[in-house]
Amino acid sequence: MSKKILVAFATSYGSTREVAEAVAATLRDRGLDADLQPARDVRTLDDYDAVALGAPLAMHRWHKDAHRFLSRHRKSLAGLPVAVFALGPVHDPHDEKEWDDSRAQFDRELAKAAWLEPAAVELFGGRFDPALLRFPVNKLAGSEPASDIRDWEAIRGWAAGLFEATPQPVEPGGGPAAGAP
Ligand SMILES: Cc1cc2nc3c(=O)[nH]c(=O)nc-3n(C[C@H](O)[C@H](O)[C@H](O)COP(=O)(O)O)c2cc1C
Secondary structure (H helix, E strand, O other), X not given: XXXXXXXXXXXXXXXXXXXXXXHHHHHHHOOOEEEEEEHHHOOXXXXXXXXXXXXXXXXXXXXXXXXXHHHHOHHHHOOOOEEEEEEOOOOOOOOHHHHHHHHHHHHHHHHOOOOOOOOEEEEEOOEEOHHHOOOOHHHHHOOOOOEEOOOHHHHHHHHHOOOOOOOOOEOOOOOEOOOOO
Protein backbone atom coordinates (compact mmCIF):
# COMPACT_ATOMS: atom_id res chain seq x y z
CA MET A 1 0.00 0.00 0.00
CA SER A 2 1.40 3.38 -0.91
CA LYS A 3 1.51 6.10 1.70
CA LYS A 4 -1.45 8.44 1.80
CA ILE A 5 -0.52 12.11 2.06
CA LEU A 6 -2.77 15.09 2.65
CA VAL A 7 -1.74 18.33 0.96
CA ALA A 8 -3.76 21.00 2.79
CA PHE A 9 -3.65 24.64 1.80
CA ALA A 10 -4.99 28.06 2.67
CA THR A 11 -5.25 30.86 0.16
CA SER A 12 -6.71 34.33 -0.27
CA TYR A 13 -6.03 34.90 -3.98
CA GLY A 14 -5.44 31.41 -5.39
CA SER A 15 -1.68 31.29 -5.87
CA THR A 16 -1.03 28.97 -2.91
CA ARG A 17 -3.67 26.59 -4.20
CA GLU A 18 -1.72 26.26 -7.46
CA VAL A 19 1.49 25.60 -5.53
CA ALA A 20 -0.29 22.98 -3.41
CA GLU A 21 -1.54 21.36 -6.64
CA ALA A 22 2.05 21.15 -7.91
CA VAL A 23 3.19 19.63 -4.59
CA ALA A 24 0.41 17.01 -4.75
CA ALA A 25 1.16 16.23 -8.42
CA THR A 26 4.85 15.75 -7.64
CA LEU A 27 4.06 13.41 -4.75
CA ARG A 28 1.77 11.39 -7.05
CA ASP A 29 4.52 11.20 -9.68
CA ARG A 30 6.60 9.52 -6.97
CA GLY A 31 3.93 6.89 -6.42
CA LEU A 32 2.50 8.43 -3.26
CA ASP A 33 -1.27 8.74 -2.87
CA ALA A 34 -1.78 12.50 -2.40
CA ASP A 35 -5.10 14.22 -1.63
CA LEU A 36 -5.48 17.98 -2.02
CA GLN A 37 -7.90 19.86 0.25
CA PRO A 38 -8.48 23.39 1.55
CA ALA A 39 -7.21 23.31 5.16
CA ARG A 40 -10.50 24.64 6.51
CA ASP A 41 -12.48 21.74 4.97
CA VAL A 42 -10.41 18.97 6.56
CA ARG A 43 -12.40 17.16 9.24
CA THR A 44 -10.07 14.30 10.17
CA LEU A 45 -6.53 13.11 9.50
CA ASP A 46 -7.37 9.50 10.34
CA ASP A 47 -6.70 8.27 6.79
CA TYR A 48 -3.31 9.95 6.37
CA ASP A 49 0.30 8.92 6.93
CA ALA A 50 1.75 12.42 6.43
CA VAL A 51 0.65 16.00 5.83
CA ALA A 52 1.97 18.94 3.82
CA LEU A 53 0.42 22.28 4.83
CA GLY A 54 0.88 25.45 2.79
CA ALA A 55 -0.40 29.00 3.24
CA PRO A 56 0.56 32.53 2.26
CA LEU A 57 2.02 35.23 4.47
CA ALA A 58 -0.01 38.44 4.56
CA MET A 59 0.50 41.43 6.83
CA HIS A 60 3.34 39.48 8.51
CA ARG A 61 0.99 36.64 9.45
CA TRP A 62 0.56 33.11 8.13
CA HIS A 63 -3.00 32.62 6.84
CA LYS A 64 -5.44 32.06 9.71
CA ASP A 65 -6.77 28.83 8.15
CA ALA A 66 -3.28 27.31 8.53
CA HIS A 67 -3.12 28.24 12.21
CA ARG A 68 -6.63 26.88 12.76
CA PHE A 69 -5.72 23.66 10.97
CA LEU A 70 -2.75 23.19 13.29
CA SER A 71 -4.84 23.84 16.41
CA ARG A 72 -7.77 21.70 15.32
CA HIS A 73 -5.68 18.68 14.34
CA ARG A 74 -2.88 19.11 16.88
CA LYS A 75 -3.33 15.63 18.42
CA SER A 76 -3.17 13.81 15.08
CA LEU A 77 -0.38 15.99 13.69
CA ALA A 78 1.82 15.30 16.70
CA GLY A 79 2.10 11.69 15.50
CA LEU A 80 2.65 12.36 11.79
CA PRO A 81 5.43 13.72 9.58
CA VAL A 82 4.34 17.27 8.72
CA ALA A 83 5.91 19.50 6.06
CA VAL A 84 4.97 23.18 5.99
CA PHE A 85 5.44 25.91 3.43
CA ALA A 86 4.58 29.54 3.00
CA LEU A 87 4.35 31.89 0.03
CA GLY A 88 5.67 35.37 0.67
CA PRO A 89 8.15 37.43 -1.34
CA VAL A 90 6.66 38.87 -4.51
CA HIS A 91 9.34 41.27 -5.77
CA ASP A 92 12.86 40.57 -7.01
CA PRO A 93 13.69 36.87 -6.34
CA HIS A 94 17.24 38.02 -5.52
CA ASP A 95 16.20 40.67 -3.01
CA GLU A 96 17.74 39.01 0.04
CA LYS A 97 16.22 41.53 2.43
CA GLU A 98 12.68 40.71 1.35
CA TRP A 99 13.37 36.98 1.64
CA ASP A 100 15.01 37.35 5.06
CA ASP A 101 12.05 39.42 6.28
CA SER A 102 9.54 36.85 5.04
CA ARG A 103 11.56 34.00 6.51
CA ALA A 104 11.63 35.77 9.88
CA GLN A 105 7.86 36.29 9.67
CA PHE A 106 7.32 32.61 8.90
CA ASP A 107 9.61 31.55 11.76
CA ARG A 108 7.67 33.77 14.16
CA GLU A 109 4.37 32.35 12.95
CA LEU A 110 5.57 28.75 13.29
CA ALA A 111 6.83 29.52 16.80
CA LYS A 112 3.15 30.01 17.75
CA ALA A 113 2.82 26.24 17.28
CA ALA A 114 5.99 25.37 19.18
CA TRP A 115 4.74 21.79 19.72
CA LEU A 116 5.03 21.17 15.96
CA GLU A 117 8.28 19.63 14.81
CA PRO A 118 8.02 19.94 11.03
CA ALA A 119 9.79 17.39 8.86
CA ALA A 120 10.41 20.21 6.36
CA VAL A 121 9.87 23.97 6.26
CA GLU A 122 10.07 26.03 3.07
CA LEU A 123 9.36 29.53 1.85
CA PHE A 124 8.44 30.12 -1.80
CA GLY A 125 8.04 33.27 -3.83
CA GLY A 126 4.42 34.23 -4.43
CA ARG A 127 2.16 36.05 -6.83
CA PHE A 128 0.84 39.55 -6.43
CA ASP A 129 -2.04 40.77 -8.59
CA PRO A 130 -3.49 44.17 -7.64
CA ALA A 131 -6.54 43.44 -9.81
CA LEU A 132 -7.59 40.66 -7.36
CA LEU A 133 -7.40 42.73 -4.18
CA ARG A 134 -10.61 43.57 -2.38
CA PHE A 135 -11.45 46.66 -0.38
CA PRO A 136 -9.80 47.86 1.87
CA VAL A 137 -6.60 45.96 0.96
CA ASN A 138 -6.69 47.42 -2.59
CA LYS A 139 -6.46 50.91 -1.08
CA LEU A 140 -3.30 49.91 0.85
CA ALA A 141 -1.44 47.79 -1.69
CA GLY A 142 -3.27 48.29 -4.99
CA SER A 143 -0.66 50.57 -6.58
CA GLU A 144 2.10 47.90 -6.58
CA PRO A 145 2.81 46.29 -9.98
CA ALA A 146 1.67 42.73 -10.65
CA SER A 147 4.30 40.01 -10.22
CA ASP A 148 4.61 36.24 -10.06
CA ILE A 149 7.91 34.86 -8.79
CA ARG A 150 6.72 31.35 -7.98
CA ASP A 151 9.64 29.07 -8.88
CA TRP A 152 7.98 25.89 -10.11
CA GLU A 153 11.25 24.01 -10.36
CA ALA A 154 12.04 24.81 -6.71
CA ILE A 155 8.49 23.85 -5.68
CA ARG A 156 8.61 20.49 -7.48
CA GLY A 157 12.16 19.87 -6.25
CA TRP A 158 11.08 20.44 -2.65
CA ALA A 159 8.04 18.16 -3.01
CA ALA A 160 10.21 15.48 -4.63
CA GLY A 161 12.24 15.22 -1.42
CA LEU A 162 9.31 15.05 1.01
CA PHE A 163 8.39 11.93 2.94
CA GLU A 164 9.61 8.49 2.12
CA ALA A 165 7.94 6.54 -0.64
CA THR A 166 6.93 3.01 0.33
CA PRO A 167 9.43 0.66 -1.31
CA GLN A 168 7.72 -1.44 -3.97
CA PRO A 169 8.20 -5.21 -3.61
CA VAL A 170 10.54 -6.44 -6.34
CA GLU A 171 10.60 -10.01 -7.66
CA PRO A 172 13.94 -11.79 -8.02
CA GLY A 173 13.61 -11.26 -11.79
CA GLY A 174 13.75 -7.50 -11.30
CA GLY A 175 10.14 -6.54 -12.18
CA PRO A 176 7.46 -5.56 -9.68
CA ALA A 177 5.93 -8.45 -7.72
CA ALA A 178 2.57 -9.77 -8.92
CA GLY A 179 -0.19 -7.65 -7.43
CA ALA A 180 2.08 -4.65 -6.90
CA PRO A 181 0.51 -1.45 -8.27
C1 LIG B 1 -2.32 42.47 1.05
C2 LIG B 1 -1.10 41.59 0.97
C3 LIG B 1 -0.24 41.55 2.03
C4 LIG B 1 0.91 40.75 1.97
N1 LIG B 1 1.75 40.72 3.04
C5 LIG B 1 2.83 39.92 3.00
C6 LIG B 1 3.70 39.85 4.13
O1 LIG B 1 3.50 40.47 5.17
N2 LIG B 1 4.79 39.05 4.04
C7 LIG B 1 5.07 38.33 2.91
O2 LIG B 1 6.07 37.64 2.89
N3 LIG B 1 4.24 38.35 1.84
C8 LIG B 1 3.15 39.13 1.85
N4 LIG B 1 2.29 39.17 0.78
C9 LIG B 1 2.57 38.33 -0.41
C10 LIG B 1 1.68 37.06 -0.44
O3 LIG B 1 2.18 36.11 0.46
C11 LIG B 1 1.68 36.51 -1.86
O4 LIG B 1 1.01 37.46 -2.67
C12 LIG B 1 1.01 35.16 -1.99
O5 LIG B 1 1.33 34.58 -3.24
C13 LIG B 1 -0.50 35.24 -1.84
O6 LIG B 1 -1.03 33.95 -1.77
P1 LIG B 1 -2.53 33.57 -2.21
O7 LIG B 1 -2.68 33.96 -3.67
O8 LIG B 1 -2.62 32.10 -2.02
O9 LIG B 1 -3.47 34.31 -1.32
C14 LIG B 1 1.16 39.97 0.82
C15 LIG B 1 0.26 40.02 -0.25
C16 LIG B 1 -0.86 40.81 -0.18
C17 LIG B 1 -1.82 40.82 -1.33
